[in-house]
Amino acid sequence: MKLVLVGLNHRTAPVEIRQRVAFPEDGLQQALQELMRSGMREALILSTCNRVEVLANCPEELDGEALLKQFLYAYHSLAPPFLERHLYSHLNDKAVRHIFRVASSLDSMVVGETQILGQVKEAYSLACQAGTVGNYLHSVMNRAFSVAKRARSETGISAFSVSISSVAVELAKKIFGELGGRTLLILGAGKMGELALKHLRSSGVSQVWVTNRTPERAQELAASLEGVAVPFERLQECLRTADIVISSTGAPGFVLTRQDVQKAILDRGRRPIFFIDISVPRNVDPEVHQIENVYYYDIDNLQTVSAANRREREREARLAERLVEEEVKSFASRLKLLNLAPTIAGLRSRIERICQEELERSLRKLSDRTPQHEEELRLMTARIVNKICHPLISQMKRQDENLEFQMEYIETIKRMFRLNSKL
Amino acid sequence: MIQFVLNIALALYVLGLLHSLLGFYAKRPLLYKIASGTVGTGFLVHTLALVLLWAQEGHFPLTRFQEALSFFAWAVTLGFFLSYLKYRINVLGAFILPLVSSLMLSTCLLWEERLELPEGVRGTWVAIHTILILLAYAAFFLTFVSALMYLLQERELKTKRPSIFYFRLPSLQQCEDLLYRSLMTGFPLMTLGLLMGTLWSERILGRFWSWDPKEIAAAATWLIYLVLIQYRFTQGWRGRRVAYGSILGFISVLFTFLGSSYLGGGYHTF
Structure with a gap:
């Protein structure tokens, strides 16, 4: 028996091709059955928006690569010359390595993203339901899951956030440590901030206040976040207690000036305060960053941090590659x-x-x-x-x-x- | 024999230091584990050396400069483990172990056979005085290290360009916690230690205060920390100011411990 993998991903095929070759979820069972009819002993199909991969345990005497390609052409009724140049194929050890790398998110567009592991698990359980997974694929895939877990826990590929909203949370944690017991003030009820809010809310901020020029909108947002709406006039007072301030008003100028914040920081006994200004134009004077124990990040600053995190992830990815290599070797030797x-x-x-x-x-x-x-x-x-x-x-x-x-x-x-x- | 045991402790500390630095650079949890393992073993070996020395000399082995260096290293390592257990800051080793290793290295290099002791240096009171002061110094060193980490991390956050330190150092809050905790441990220890010293001085020399260079330096150090604590609690000083104050305080500690003896004229043996 041998392990064969044929597929395409975001690097080898443009999105139009990937869409053509993607398997709809409800057709997957039938596609797997078709693969088995072509002579495979076991089969699994991974189909996401960035990749389509077919993995099979093929009897020694068959040409697995040709059969899998044949299957893709026929299933999607595509002409071989049209598709072939986008396809890659791997055999045995190389197929194991590929599937380990995919599961560990080393082959992803954003290295270290955590979605892919879930998608691989989903593909595996679908194939299990279809009854096309036997001993061999079972052990390959379970090993892939544990490799992915190791890569994530032993290297930092997923440690640093790259999305703007999670960067904001990460910065808050670098200032305040754990966020439990902290108070979050939302200034303005603009749409932009919602994702960041959800992130902060789920990372343990204990109290949320919302203030807005139009109180109705503030009330609405406060209700959806289990927070409290505060009258806009009491903004200065709020700054005395709030630790993290997210501003996303539609105001054309500064809602908070350096003087406001200077006064607030003395009122609050110089405890640190963190402004996240995601409104354009900006609502808080960037000058406040000069004040001791005040930290101010606007959307551009968050982007800079995100880029630095991305570089850090890539550095970690090299370590993860080494880890995968070790795992491939030990797995291959066990297969022997x-x-x-x-x-x-x-x-x-x-x-x-x-x-x-x-x-x-x-x-x-x-x-x-x-x-x-x-x-x-x-x-x-x-x-x-x-x-x-x-x-x-x-x-x-x-x-x-x-x-x-x-x-x-x-x-x-x-x-x-x-x-x-x-x- | 004791020299040999001290050398083993030194080797283990250096090994721990190397792994801590590597761990800091590469951020591998495994390296940190190896580091704490070797330093922990080093600490036990070091403790053994102290016990052996105590048995050999018949009094607490803290009457010579080399012994003071060694005890200081021991106390700093103790502080390292206590704060590691409390705060789980992995990178702490990379900041603390350089001092521990160099103190230990100096101890081993300067180590020599027993010398005759001047009268009056022996005795329980003076031993407790020295122990308390050195424990206080160790705590102040932790204060210094947390201040350093605070300033580095604060700089990362203020420049908005995250570099190597941003990813590795703990949060500002954690640095501050460790800073206050160690400061508030060190200060009472030092106060008590100085008190023991003056009382002993009164008993032996007949006066509380001799204008010995070390006495003056110690008083200055004590005042710096007193002012720092005073500003912290009454003026709400935080963050950077307290950090700078802690660094100044530790420079003064170093001068008191190592520098002031060279001014001459004092009766302190170290």
Whole structure:
């Protein structure tokens, strides 16, 4: 058996092509069945807006690559010359590496984005439902999930936010530590801020105040965020308590001047305050950033931080690549275990030798033995060898076991009987 | 024998330092784990050395300059572990261990056989005086390190161009927490230590105050921290100002501990 992968992604194909080749979710089951009819033992299809990949366990004697391509052409009724130049294909180790990288989000448009893992899991569970996943794909995919998990926890590929709203949250955390117990003031009820608000709200800010020139809109937004609407006239007073201020009013000029903030910072005993100004034109005088313990970021500043985070992620991605490489190697070497012949031969000869040695020792002690006795003892030893080996070996050969379990079992046998030196 | 044990502690500290610096650069949790493991072992070995020395000398081994260096290193490492347990700041090692390693290196280089002690330096009172003062210095070093981290992180946030420090250093809030905590640990320790010193001086020398250079420097250091704490609580000083004050305070500590002896004329052996 061999592992074959054929696909295209955002680097090899423009969006029009990707759309043509994408599989609608409700057609996926049927497509998988079709793949199985073309002779594959197992199959899985991953179809997202950035990539379409077909992964299959193909019998050794078939040309898997050609068959999978054929399947794509036929399924989407596309002419081969039109599609072929956008396709890539990988075999065995390379296919394993590719699927590991995809799951770890190293092959994504934005490295470290976390959606892809969910999509891969979804594709896997759909294939499981369709009954097209067996031992082999099962173990490949589960390993891919654990590699993705390792990549995320052991490297920083997903550690630093790249979206503007999560950058704002990250900055707030760099100032205040945990955000629990902090107060958020929303200045203006503009649409732009909503995503940032949701992010902040979900990261533990305990109190939300909303203030706006038109109180109705403030009330509305406050209700949707489980916050409190505050009259606009009390803005200065609010600054005494609020730790994070998001401004997104439609006002043409500064709503808060340097003097306002200067006064506020003294009123609040110099506790730090963080302004996020996402309105254009800006509503808070950028000069406030000069004041001690005041931090002011407008949309451009947030973008600069996001770019720096992106660079940091790319640095981390190199480490993640190394990690994937290690995993591919160890996985490939375990797959080799499935070549059973040397293990079986080793096991047999080991047990035979033990029994043979014991037999010879006993024979030496039995001085009055007859040839018939000796013959019977030899036969008995042979039977013991067979009876011990048989269940051990047939367990190794079982096809219906989980592959991980199977490999674990083979490794245990090899350790128990010290067979490693022979391989 | 003791020299040998001290050398092992030094080696472990240096190993921990290297892993901390690597961990800081590469941000690998594994490296931090190795670092805390080696430093932890180093600390135990160091403690063993202190116990052996105590047994050998028959009194707390804090009567010579080398012993003071070694005890200071030990106290700083203790502070490192306490604050690590409380705040889980991984990068702390990269800031603290350079001092620990160099103190230990000096200890090992300067180490020599037992010298005759001047009368009066032995005794429980003077030992407690020295222990308290050195523990206070260790706490002030933590204050200094948190001030440094605060200023670096604050600079990142103010320039709005995140670099290596932005990603690795803890939040401003955490730096401030550690700063106040260590400051408020160090100050009472120092106050108590100075008090012990003056009382001892009165008993042995018959006067509380001798205008010894170290006494003057220590008084100045104590005043700097007093003013800093005073401004913190009555004037609401925060952040950068407190950080600068803490750095000034620690420079004064260094001068008191290492510098003032060279002015001569004092009766402090170190």
